[in-house]
Amino acid sequence: MGLALILLSLLIFLKKPFEDVSRYSVWAILTVVVVFEFSIGATLSKGLNRGLGTLLAGGLALGMGILSQLAGKWEELIITVSIFTVGFCATYAKQYPTMKAYEYGFRVFLITYCYIIVSGYRTGEFVQTAINRFLLIALGATVALGINVCIYPIWAGEDLHNLVAKNFMGVAASLEGVVNNYLNCVEYERVPSKILTYQAADDVVYKGYRSAVESTSTEDSLMGFAVWEPPHGRYKMLRYPWQNYVKVSGALRHCAFMVMAMHGCILSEIQAPPEKRQVFKRELQKVGSEGAKILRDLGNKVKKMEKLGEEDILYEVHEAAEELQQKIDKKSFLLVNSESWEIGNRPRGEGDPQDLLNVDEERHFLEYKSLSEAVLDLRAVKVPKGWGEQAAAEKKPAVPVGVGDENMFRKQISWPAHISFTADAVTKEEESKTYESASSLSLATFTSLLIEFVARLQNLVDSFEELGERAKFKDPLEQAPTTTGGFSNRLSNVLTVKD
Template sequence: MGSTVIDIPDGDQTVAAAPKERKTKKFDSCCFANIINIISFLREKKNRHDIRKVIHSIKVGIALVLVSLLYLLNPLYNQVGDNAMWAIMTVVVIFEFFAGATLSKGLNRGIGTVLGGGLGCLAAAFAQAVGGIGRAIIVGISVFIFGASATYTRQVPNIKKKYDYAATIFILTFNLVVVSGLRAEEVLVLARSRLSTIVMGFAICIFISLLVFPIWASDELHDSFVSRFQDLAHSLEGFSKEYFADVTEKEKKSSANYFNSCKSILQSKPKDESLVLFARWEPWHGKFGFSYPWRKYLQIGEELRDLATIILSLKGCLKSPTQSSEALGQSIKEPCEEIVSSLAWALRELGESIKTMRNCRSEDAIVPKLKSVRLELSLIMTPSILGTNLEKADGLGLASLVYSLMEMVEKMEELAKEVEELGELGGFHKNS
């Protein structure tokens, strides 16, 4: 059987190099695409204000580097020794996202450390003075009494909200000091050295948190309340568009998403309480001075949650088969649209008042507008109009809608008073 010889041309190296060139171009295009994706990702993060998370992470890293110098530099290490780990632990434990949270947690840790260390030293000194078997008995009794008392104190609501961390640190420090004093003769020296390193860590945290791109809980609280007024107004307008206008299924689905902001507002109470607590710890900065009425935000938050509940109840009207604009008629449709538009305007005015920190002029503009809305609602509920719609089987749905709007007007009148009081207590500027 014969064999076939295939000649290989001299240009085989050129042919072999072509795929490599294509691979290089493909690799370069992939790298370029990855760079574009990274830039888009960072830009998206910035738009969502997540850049603050990056800033906070960098600040924590800087604080850890500075506190690690207690270990890395021999002169500093000779002064503090192995107690430098307490400074590192302090930075890790108390450095929080908001400046007020860091200050609150740091002061709580300081209070707990000083009280626990002081009482622990006294108990340890007394136990050493007694000596013998009585030494261990006194230590055991003191640990039980102070540990049980501090644990019970943590269950008191007001103390738990503000000083729970201080009570925890008190229990920890007291037990460490008094038990170590049972074996160590220089308990005062040990306590003083540990306290000094804790103060170093606390000072570094406060310095970086308050002076290096500070993230204020007060600004977060203030801006979140402004956005809630806008979100509620947006939800009302979305409901009006879907209820009174002929829209496609796609537009209906889009407007229904406006109710999601109402759901998030209903779940905002824990966040509000935390932000108010942190804001009260923060020093004077920007537009917020000392003794700013932060608790008034909690009262406004309650009114906003009640208002969000009423707006969510309007969602049930969308499922009514008689909510079409043809069934309602122009005599009902146009006044209701005007009413919803007026309520949305009032919400935006109140939100703008808080945003710009200017008096909302509720008695001059908002309250008269709400009174006119109440009058229009009473006209819609007249027997002549409501009775005509009852014959069309639309009366029950219409009555439910009008009742919800009437309840919304009452709630907004209360909300306007709360915002006006906030302006008076907070020193809002008067409109010229």
């Protein structure tokens, strides 16, 4: 920025015959201040918007200025009406979503038109004012873009690529951390106040998925700048599909919501007993580790710009999820209070004859539902292409005991400590059973969220494959190292083929 300003500030020292350039050099300096950005895409976008807005406004102001001079005594009226009309139309047009990328160009168009009309009316030099302003703005934009490209270039597309790959690693770390913390029965003794207000915190689990959830605006901004950039580096296509990077990140965010909800189970007041968690420990750990492995593999594929291989990347995690579902079916009695089951506990009383006819059918239905015999087959699930399904409801974070940003941990308890389990008090006993049932359901909530995470991975894989096809990622089979070397290597290859 300093170098660009110095180069354009030299214009003020020009003497005859460049007095006009010296007098209007401030427009070149202002252009550098406004246009110069850290990334090349942002600089190019603003530069083109500023140049296009200046050119169109200059041409329109020049024609309107000549028309107003020919009008004679109606000159002031024509100028006033034209300023109102241009200001109204330009401000109205930029409200359309399709014109969002040219919003800065509309502002420059309006400023340039008003400046040329007003200054031209005072000096009577519409043509000279329009030409000087356009040339100096073009000079300032050219200097800013040239320095931005030649001295430490920063590409918005490259930043978007790295951000998406980084989010994969963050969600994978959060998934592993939340599963391990839940199985180790670790909770916050004092929840950091920043987590409660959804601010940046040092917690590893929280920080990983929060970065992926909150990167929407950054990705949209980077994509808006990247589409202006010419082919460069690894992105040699003329119209590179940057929007597919945003789509992949959206699918990843859809999975991160499940990790966020599972973290809410750790922050919740009601916790499952440790002994019940240990029953499903092996299956939960396997699903968590396989899910994190897939996220890391996809993140590395995005970073290296490689397609998926022929093998099914979701096979292992689907197997792990099916094992977890089968374990839940076998141990479903741990997730509910069997004493409260309706089977065998229905009061025998006279009722409506129609109700008596439906007793056997309803009992058969309840018995089938209570046995939980169905086995989940994630390969047979048709994942909808849209994003209309509702995410699972999140647990409300626990209220902090004290204000502070430190993570203080303690072993979880099965239910709030103020509940007294005394056999002589019927009310207390009922409350204890209520909390015991709720604590078991919290374990069912955590496992169901983890299985839902696995189901959502299919959308992520589909989005990645679409990105790989449109961006022409490298095929991993073609990346096999070719035989290179000296005469001895080639001779050994020939002998091997003959054998």
